Structures are given as C-alpha cells and as structure tokens.
Amino acid sequence: MLDDLDQDIRDHIERETQDNMDRGMAPEEARSAALLKFGNVTRVKEETRDVWSFVWLEQLLQDTLYALRMLRKSPGFAVVVVLTLALGIGANTAIFSVVQGVVLAPLRFKQPDRLVMVYESNPRYPRVWISYLNFRDWQRSSQSFEQMAVFNLNKGFDLTNPGAPEHLEGKEISAGFFNILGVKLARGREFTAEEDQQGGARAAIISDRLWRNRFSASPDALGKVVTLNGADYTIVGVTPPEFLFEGRADVYTPMGQSDPQYLSYRAAHQLSCVARLKPGVTISQAEAEMKAIQKNLDEQYPKENRDLGITIWPLKQDLTGDSSGLLFVLLGAVGLVLLIAGANVANLLLARSAVRTREFAVRSALGASRSRIIRQLLTESILLSLVGGGLGLGLAAGGLKPLLRLLPSNPPRAQEIGLNIPVLVFALIIAVAVGILFGLAPALKSSKSDLQSALKEGGRAASGGRQRVQSTLVIAQMALTLVLLAGAGLLLRTIHSLGRVDPGVDAQHIIAFRVGVSHSLTKTVPATRAAYQQLIERIRNVPGIEAADFVNAVPMTGESAIMPFWIGSNKPESLQAAPRIMGLLTGPDYLRTMGIPLLRGRFLTAEDTTSSPCVMVVDSLFVHKYLAGTNPIGQTLSVGFATMGPCTIVGVVGHVKHWGLDEPGVYSMGQAYLPLAQDPDQWVQINYAGLSVVVRTSLDSATIMPSIKNAVYGAGNDQPVYRIETMKELISESMSTQRFPLVLLGAFAVVALLLASIGIYGLISYSLAQRIREIGVRMALGAARRNIFQMIVGQGVRLALIGLVIGAAGALLLARLLSSFSSLLYGVGANDPLTFVIVSIVLAAVALAACCVPARRATRVDPMISLRHE
Amino acid sequence: MSTKAEKERIELLQGTLDMLILRTLLLGPAHGHAIAKAIEFTSNDVLQVEQGSLYPALHRLIKRKWIIAQEGISDNNRRAKFYRLTPTGRRQLAVETSKWEKLAGAIARILRPAEQESGS
Numbered sequence: 001m002l003d004d005l006d007q008d009i010r011d012h013i014e015r016e017t018q019d020n021m022d023r024g025m026a027p028e029e030a031r032s033a034a035l036l037k038f039g040n041v042t043r044v045k046e047e048t049r050d051v052w053s054f055v056w057l058e059q060l061l062q063d064t065l066y067a068l069r070m071l072r073k074s075p076g077f078a079v080v081v082v083l084t085l086a087l088g089i090g091a092n093t094a095i096f097s098v099v100q101g102v103v104l105a106p107l108r109f110k111q112p113d114r115l116v117m118v119y120e121s122n123p124r125y126p127r128v129w130i131s132y133l134n135f136r137d138w139q140r141s142s143q144s145f146e147q148m149a150v151f152n153l154n155k156g157f158d159l160t161n162p163g164a165p166e167h168l169e170g171k172e173i174s175a176g177f178f179n180i181l182g183v184k185l186a187r188g189r190e191f192t193a194e195e196d197q198q199g200g201a202r203a204a205i206i207s208d209r210l211w212r213n214r215f216s217a218s219p220d221a222l223g224k225v226v227t228l229n230g231a232d233y234t235i236v237g238v239t240p241p242e243f244l245f246e247g248r249a250d251v252y253t254p255m256g257q258s259d260p261q262y263l264s265y266r267a268a269h270q271l272s273c274v275a276r277l278k279p280g281v282t283i284s285q286a287e288a289e290m291k292a293i294q295k296n297l298d299e300q301y302p303k304e305n306r307d308l309g310i311t312i313w314p315l316k317q318d319l320t321g322d323s324s325g326l327l328f329v330l331l332g333a334v335g336l337v338l339l340i341a342g343a344n345v346a347n348l349l350l351a352r353s354a355v356r357t358r359e360f361a362v363r364s365a366l367g368a369s370r371s372r373i374i375r376q377l378l379t380e381s382i383l384l385s386l387v388g389g390g391l392g393l394g395l396a397a398g399g400l401k402p403l404l405r406l407l408p409s410n411p412p413r414a415q416e417i418g419l420n421i422p423v424l425v426f427a428l429i430i431a432v433a434v435g436i437l438f439g440l441a442p443a444l445k446s447s448k449s450d451l452q453s454a455l456k457e458g459g460r461a462a463s464g465g466r467q468r469v470q471s472t473l474v475i476a477q478m479a480l481t482l483v484l485l486a487g488a489g490l491l492l493r494t495i496h497s498l499g500r501v502d503p504g505v506d507a508q509h510i511i512a513f514r515v516g517v518s519h520s521l522t523k524t525v526p527a528t529r530a531a532y533q534q535l536i537e538r539i540r541n542v543p544g545i546e547a548a549d550f551v552n553a554v555p556m557t558g559e560s561a562i563m564p565f566w567i568g569s570n571k572p573e574s575l576q577a578a579p580r581i582m583g584l585l586t587g588p589d590y591l592r593t594m595g596i597p598l599l600r601g602r603f604l605t606a607e608d609t610t611s612s613p614c615v616m617v618v619d620s621l622f623v624h625k626y627l628a629g630t631n632p633i634g635q636t637l638s639v640g641f642a643t644m645g646p647c648t649i650v651g652v653v654g655h656v657k658h659w660g661l662d663e664p665g666v667y668s669m670g671q672a673y674l675p676l677a678q679d680p681d682q683w684v685q686i687n688y689a690g691l692s693v694v695v696r697t698s699l700d701s702a703t704i705m706p707s708i709k710n711a712v713y714g715a716g717n718d719q720p721v722y723r724i725e726t727m728k729e730l731i732s733e734s735m736s737t738q739r740f741p742l743v744l745l746g747a748f749a750v751v752a753l754l755l756a757s758i759g760i761y762g763l764i765s766y767s768l769a770q771r772i773r774e775i776g777v778r779m780a781l782g783a784a785r786r787n788i789f790q791m792i793v794g795q796g797v798r799l800a801l802i803g804l805v806i807g808a809a810g811a812l813l814l815a816r817l818l819s820s821f822s823s824l825l826y827g828v829g830a831n832d833p834l835t836f837v838i839v840s841i842v843l844a845a846v847a848l849a850a851c852c853v854p855a856r857r858a859t860r861v862d863p864m865i866s867l868r869h870e
Numbered sequence: 871m872s873t874k875a876e877k878e879r880i881e882l883l884q885g886t887l888d889m890l891i892l893r894t895l896l897l898g899p900a901h902g903h904a905i906a907k908a909i910e911f912t913s914n915d916v917l918q919v920e921q922g923s924l925y926p927a928l929h930r931l932i933k934r935k936w937i938i939a940q941e942g943i944s945d946n947n948r949r950a951k952f953y954r955l956t957p958t959g960r961r962q963l964a965v966e967t968s969k970w971e972k973l974a975g976a977i978a979r980i981l982r983p984a985e986q987e988s989g990s
Contacts, residue, residue: 045925
C-alpha cells in the first residue's frame with residue numbers, strides 16, 4: 001500500500017502545479033504554491049507510514065540506529081557516560097542482590113510465612129533459649145500449631161567410623177523437625193516418636209555432603225552404622241543437598257536421646273523451638289495461648305519457671321536478624337551514589353545537547369515533531385544507561401564475592417545471594433529509569449530551543465536555563481556527597497575508637513581451639529577429670545607453649561555461660577528475675593594464659609579441688625556494680641539454677657570484653673571464674689564436653705598447631721582438634737559489624753567525591769567556554785588575572801557551599817539513622833561535630849581544587865584571541 | 871502570506887477530515903488531488919487543509935476497510951490511484967453523519983439560545 005506513496009504525492013503536487021498554471025501562474029510560482037499548500041512532505045510521508053506500522057517499534061529501531069551512529073561519532077563521551085553509569089548501576093545491583101537474598105527473598109521452605117520460632121522470655125531478656133521439659137508441656141497443651149520441634153543450634157559430633165576421625169557440626173532435633181519445615185529428605189525418613197526418647201533406637205540423619213564423602217553417595221547408606229561420640233547410630237535419612245537451617249550441620253540425632261541429666265532439668269535453657277502455625281492462627285493468637293500455658297507452668301514449677309514468659313517470632317525475622325535495617329540503609333546510600341553518577345551524566349548530556357542545538361533545529365525544520373526529538377534523545381540516554389547497566393552487571397558479578405567476604409562473620413542466608421532473576425530485573429529497571437530520569441531534562445531543554453535563533457547562531461547557542469539546571473545538579477551532588485562522607489566518617493571514627501579499646505585480654509599471643517576427647521576415656525566422672533587433666537598437661541609440655549588452660553566460653557566467640565547469682569545469703573525469690581553473671585569454668589593457668597590482670601587477692605590455684613572449700617574469683621565490673629565500697633574478698637557468691645555455692649570470693653581480676661570490643665549494654669555483665677576442679681560430679685560430663693583450650697605462645701598459629709596436634713594425637717586416641725582461632729582474629733571479627741558498613745560507605749563516599757568533583761569541574765569548564773568572550777572583554781577593560789580567577793572559582797565555591805548546607809541536614813538525618821542501629825556507632829556521637837567539620841572541609845577542599853583547574857585556564861585567556869572567538 | 875482570509879479558515883477537528891473524505895467519495899471514486907479540491911470547493915475554501923494531511927487520513931481509512939484504493943486512468947489520460955467507498959464505509963458515514971448532526975445541533979443550541987426561545 002505504501003509502495004507508491006511517493007508517486008502519489010508527486011502526482012498530487014504536479015496536478016496542483018498544473019491547476020495553478022492553468023490559473024495563470026508562472027511555472028516556478030505555481031510549483032512553490034503547490035508545495036506550500038501540500039505542507040511538509042517528509043512529515044506527511046512519515047505520518048502515512050505510521051498508519052501502517054508498529055510505529056513505536058520502527059521508530060525505536062530507527063532511533064536506536066541513529067543513537068548508535070551519534071555515539072560512535074563521540075566515543076569519548078560515550079565511554080565516560082557508560083563507565084559512570086556502570087559504576088553506579090553495578091554498585092546498586094551488588095548491594096541489591098545482598099538485600100534480595102537476605103531480606104526480600106522468601107525462605108526456601110514450604111509456606112514459610114507460617115513458620116515461627118518460639119522463645120521463652122524473662123524479665124531481663126526478651127528472648128532466651130527454652131528448656132526441654134517446658135517444650136514437652138507446650139507440645140501437650142498448645143492448639144495453635146500444626147507441629148512443634150526443638151533443636152539445638154550446634155552440637156559437636158566426633159565421627160570415628162567409617163573412615164578417618166573427624167569433628168562434625170550437627171544438631172539434635174526432635175521428631176517432626178523436617179516435616180515442620182516442609183523439607184522432604186533426599187533419602188530415608190526422619191526420626192519417629194519412638195526414636196525420639198530415652199532408650200530409643202539410635203538413629204541418625206546425615207547431610208548430603210557426608211553421604212557423598214563417607215558413603216560415596218551409595219543408596220545402601222541407609223541402615224549403615226556411623227560411630228558418633230563413641231556410640232553407634234544407624235543411618236535412617238539423608239538431607240537434600242541444598243538444605244541449610246541455622247548454620248551448617250552434617251549430622252542429626254534424636255533430641256530425646258540427649259543426655260538425660262540435661263533433658264530432665266527444667267532450668268536448663270539450651271534449645272530452640274520451631275513451629276508451624278495452624279492455618280488461620282495469627283502469631284499474636286498463638287502467643288496469647290502460649291502465654292497462658294506458660295503461666296500455668298510457672299505456677300506448677302515456681303522454682304525453675306517463675307517469671308518466665310513467651311516470645312514468638314516469624315522464622316524469617318529470626319534468620320534475617322537485625323541486619324535488614326542496615327542493609328536497607330546501605331541500599332539507600334548506594335542509591336545516592338547512583339543519583340550522583342546520574343547527575344554527572346545529565347550534565348554531560350546537557351553540555352552535549354548545547355553543541356547539538358543546530359542538529360535538532362535542522363531535524364525539526366525537516367519535519368520532526370518535538371515529541372519525536374525528545375524520544376530520540378531519550379533513546380540515546382536509555383541506550384547509554386542500558387550499556388552501562390550491562391557493564392554494571394559484570395562489575396556486580398565480579399564484585400559480589402569480595403563483598404560477601406566482607407559481610408559479618410556469619411551472614412544470615414548468605415547462600416541465597418546471587419545474580420538471580422529478581423536482581424537482573426532490578427538492574428534492568430534502574431538502568432531504564434536512570435536513562436529516562438537523567439535524559440529527560442536535557443531532552444526537554446534541547447527540544448525547546450528556538451528554531452530560528454538556533455540556526456542563526458550556528459549551533460553555539462548559550463542557554464541560561466541549561467546552566468541553571470546544571471548548577472542545581474551540582475548542588476545536589478555536593479549535598480549527597482556530604483551525606484555519604486559524613487556516614488563513612490562516623491563509622492571510621494567508630495572503628496578508630498574501637499581500636500583503642502582495651503579488650504581486657506592479651507590480643508597478640510592467644511590461640512583457642514577445641515579437642516574432641518576420646519569417648520573411651522570419658523565413661524566415668526573420675527576418668528573424665530583425669531583425661532582432661534592429662535590433655536592439658538600434654539599441651540603445656542609442648543615447646544613454645546607458655547601457658548594453657550580450659551575455659552567453657554572463649555571471649556569474643558559469642559560462646560557464653562550466663563547464670564543468675566546472689567551475694568551472701570540474699571537468695572532472690574525469683575531466679576528468672578535475678579541479675580545475671582557470666583560464669584566461666586576454668587583452671588589456675590587461665591589468668592596467665594589470657595594476660596588478664598590480677599587486681600586483688602589471688603586467682604584459682606591447683607589446690608582448689610573438690611576436697612577443699614569452694615572458691616570463686618570475680619572481675620572489676622562485678623565489684624563496681626554490686627560490691628562497691630566493700631571488701632569483696634571473703635564475701636560469698638552463689639551462681640546458677642543448679643546452684644554452685646555459696647563460694648568464697650578470693651580474688652578480683654580485670655574485666656574482659658567478652659562480647660567484643662563494643663560490648664553492647666545489655667550484654668555488659670560481671671564475670672565470675674569458677675574452678676573447673678570443683679565442678680559438681682553430676683555436671684562434669686556435660687560441662688567438660690563444652691570446654692575449649694586456650695594457649696599462650698609467642699609462635700604463630702601455623703607453627704605451633706602441628707606440635708599441639710601431635711601432642712593431642714600422641715595420647716594414642718583419635719581426637720580431632722578443631723575450631724582453631726587466634727584472639728587477634730576473634731577481636732578483628734568482632735568488629736565486622738562495623739567494618740562491613742564502613743568499607744561500603746567509605747567506598748561509596750570516595751566514588752561520590754570523585755564523581756562530584758568531576759561534576760563541578762565539568763560545570764565550571766563548560767561555563768568558562770560559554771563566557772570566554774566575556775572574560776576577554778573584562779581583561780581588555782583592565783580586569784586583573786586575579787579577579788578573573790576569583791570570579792570563576794567563586795562561582796564554583798558558591799555552588800559547593802549551598803550544597804554543603806543542604807547536605808549537612810541530610811547528613812544529620814543519616815547519622816541519626818546509623819545511631820539507631822544497636823551497637824553500630826561506638827565512641828562517637830551521632831552529631832559528632834569533629835566528623836561533620838572534617839568531612840565538610842574535605843568536600844569543600846576537593847570542590848575548590850576542582851574549580852581551580854579551569855579557573856587557572858581562564859586567567860591565561862588572551863583577550864585578543866578570545867574576542868575573535870566565534 | 872498572513873492574509874485576513876487565511877485567519878478565517880477553520881482548522882479541521884480530528885476525525886472530521888475522515889468524515890469529509892467519506893462524504894466526498896459517496897459521489898463516486900476519486901483520486902487524492904480531486905478529493906482535496908472537492909473538499910475545498912464544497913466548503914467554499916473555508917475548510918482549508920494542508921493537502922498533505924489527506925494522505926495519512928486516506929491510509930487510515932484503507933486500514934479500517936472503509937475505502938479501497940484502485941489503479942485507474944484519470945480524466946487527462948494519466949495513471950492515477952482512485953479511492954472508492956466500501957459498504958462498511960458507507961454505513962460508517964451514516965453513523966458519523968448522525969453523530970455530527972447531533973453534536974452540531976447541541977452546539978447550535980448552546981450558542982443561540984435566544985433565537986431558539988423566540989422561535990418557539
């Protein structure tokens with residue numbers, strides 16, 4: 001239909017010309033009158049074609065090809081824009097993929113929003129681990145849940161058969177655990193109620209990894225025997241390969257077969273409970289029911305349960321932890337970087353459109369409508385941002401690994417982070433959005449240009465409006481950069497303050513590790529005590545070891561032993577409501593090993609045994625809080641639900657920052673050192689199994705550990721040595737909460753600073769080019785070079801200062817936000833004046849420097865040349 | 871060029887051109903230039919179209935199957951493309967016309983209420 005359109009139009013105009021000539025016009029006149037009457041031929045053709053085509057698709061192709069040609073003509077421009085956007089979009093994509101994996105993605109379980117964690121609570125802590133007997137009572141009474149199961153977060157298993165001995169991380173779980181999560185085992189079945197009790201058949205479920213390593217993925221593995229902690233278990237199931245829940249586990253055994261001492265003790269709070277809500281039951285309904293049940297239990301068992309409550313959390317919130325808020329702040333921060341990058345791109349596009357004024361004038365004279373020109377320009381900017389986005393995806397893919405390594409030691413749900421579909425969609429959306437957002441202002445500005453003047457001025461039209469937009473963008477860049485700088489500054493000061501905190505232990509020469517003492521040696525209480533005593537002696541005799549001892553909770557590892565206490569005979573009515581103390585079971589060499597200072601009296605000695613009076617040593621914080629103004633030595637202290645004491649306080653030592661250098665307020669508590677040798681017989685086997693060894697040595701870990709392992713293996717037993725960590729690493733890890741956001745915010749701030757200085761440099765250079773004639777005139781009229789310099793620099797500095805003022809408000813907001821996260825800022829106030837002054841000075845100085853370069857160029861303008869310019 | 875006469879010419883409402891073309895073709899097939907002339911002539915040059923805008927409109931009508939294009943020989947013995955009304959187009963013209971009359975009537979009532987009153 002369109003084939004002969006050209007011919008039709010030619011015929012039409014010819015006829016009109018003929019008509020006009022018939023009316024007596026001269027041929028020339030007749031033709032031009034006919035053309036005038038016909039209108040813009042190009043536009044007519046285009047509009048006619050539009051009737052038949054998928055207009056937008058065809059025009060898009062056209063625009064894209066045109067855009068590609070234009071960009072090829074100015075590769076420098078294209079490369080700068082694409083790289084700027086790649087940086088911005090890449091950083092955003094990487095951070096978003098973390099947020100997506102950790103916070104947004106649903107848990108990989110069946111109907112994950114019906115899954116909850118049930119915790120107990122006491123007047124001091126909103127969430128405490130739960131006790132097994134309470135759990136069994138809940139199971140019997142509660143109606144809110146389809147099913148409930150308990151598990152312990154981590155149980156060590158020493159595997160001795162089949163194959164070489166190995167220490168494995170595992171969990172004890174109650175029957176129904178996998179069913180609640182909706183996880184179908186890859187092979188076999190989960191534990192039955194019969195297995196999940198004392199005396200039940202010893203059954204184990206193993207991980208896919210263990211199944212492959214120890215049983216070469218053989219289907220015959222079911223029914224085979226593994227020896228764990230000295231007992232034989234029959235394998236009944238294998239987990240699916242991707243299964244991961246609250247930390248890695250290679251072995252699962254029935255909870256009901258755990259140590260009876262510990263299961264039958266109602267005050268032992270060691271377990272976690274996961275449950276699936278019945279359809280239609282809300283968390284608050286379940287919580288109300290559980291609170292009523294718990295209240296009954298409290299009355300039934302006042303000694304152990306008094307003042308215990310219930311807290312129910314969605315499982316997702318439990319797994320994500322409080323990292324989500326901080327991640328969103330970081331996503332916001334990286335969004336600011338994108339805005340700053342986009343502002344630069346917009347400025348470049350504006351400057352370029354100024355040069356292209358003539359091109360647009362010609363196009364619209366040839367019949368392009370305004371919307372067509374805007375579309376053309378948007379196509380160009382979106383094309384640039386898409387290429388930038390593609391490159392950014394590459395950056396994100398490459399940067400994700402190092403980024404994840406930065407995450408705090410145990411990133412929740414880290415395995416779900418990756419460049420998956422939602423992340424790709426996100427990258428695509430922001431690329432297009434950035435293309436439109438930052439292409440729109442230049443496009444609107446350019447398409448509005450006055451045809452006639454543009455053509456007359458030969459494409460060098462200066463546009464006041466354009467410059468106003470550019471100035472606004474530069475001010476915004478300055479403001480946003482200040483916000484990021486201030487955030488990074490506060491975290492930097494935090495890390496600096498933390499670096500000066502005294503951890504209370506020697507940070508340099510301590511190594512901690514665990515030993516799986518052979519189960520053949522720990523069948524009885526006296527044998528256990530002897531085996532551990534021999535073990536520590538062997539380690540002490542290793543050349544290079546200056547001191548060594550056991551402890552039940554190594555500082556900075558997150559291990560703890562929190563218990564209620566009372567002084568003298570003031571036993572509180574409610575132990576749940578009583579203040580808490582960290583009760584560290586250890587030996588006489590611990591103080592020397594850890595480098596903790598002795599302040600008064602004496603530390604534990606080898607003479608403190610079961611046959612001597614019970615003694616304890618407390619720390620300075622405890623004395624300060626509870627025994628201030630009295631002589632602590634000689635007073636008595638009792639600790640724990642299964643009470644140890646009253647014991648005589650024989651010494652005071654320095655406080656250790658057990659929870660990390662920033663030791664958050666809720667965790668700050670006194671410490672008591674209890675002699676391991678005086679541990680009551682009924683707890684020996686449970687307590688000793690949880691001991692770590694700490695050694696003091698001036699040798700590094702790689703040198704000394706082989707000798708230590710030899711000494712341990714030398715006992716002729718298969719005893720794995722595992723969880724080897726130096727105190728230096730532990731302290732450094734304890735700062736990862738701050739280091740992760742610091743490194744990211746710091747990187748964002750540096751990039752922002754760079755982009756913003758390029759932005760202001762670009763603006764000043766551009767306006768200089770526009771004003772070169774004016775400067776020439778000024779100089780010809782006698783303006784000193786100094787005045788010109790001041791004028792140019794002044795323009796930039798004014799913009800920077802406006803940006804600083806606006807940015808200061810934003811920065812205060814971010815600071816408030818950062819300080820709202822518990823334990824993020826340390827040793828620095830949210831409104832820290834020093835930080836704000838310094839970052840403002842840094843930003844102002846960088847802006848000034850960026851302005852000086854073009855300004856110096858301005859002073860070298862030769863009036864004669866500049867006046868001839870244009 | 872900016873004469874008084876030009877200012878008095880009325881710009882065509884969107885869609886009105888389509889109706890005028892259909893109305894013109896009701897009298898018989900015609901080629902593009904003839905349609906333009908006919909519209910100008912019958913409206914006493916008051917309705918002035920840039921002649922070019924006829925072509926997108928013609929193609930729009932072809933696409934809707936209200937008219938068809940045929941090769942033919944014009945009065946001066948030259949090859950030309952003739953446009954012819956289809957039955958659908960004929961029906962459509964009736965619809966458009968009655969719509970237009972309603973609209974015109976309504977506007978007339980609004981603009982000349984006094985006369986209407988006095989006339990009643």
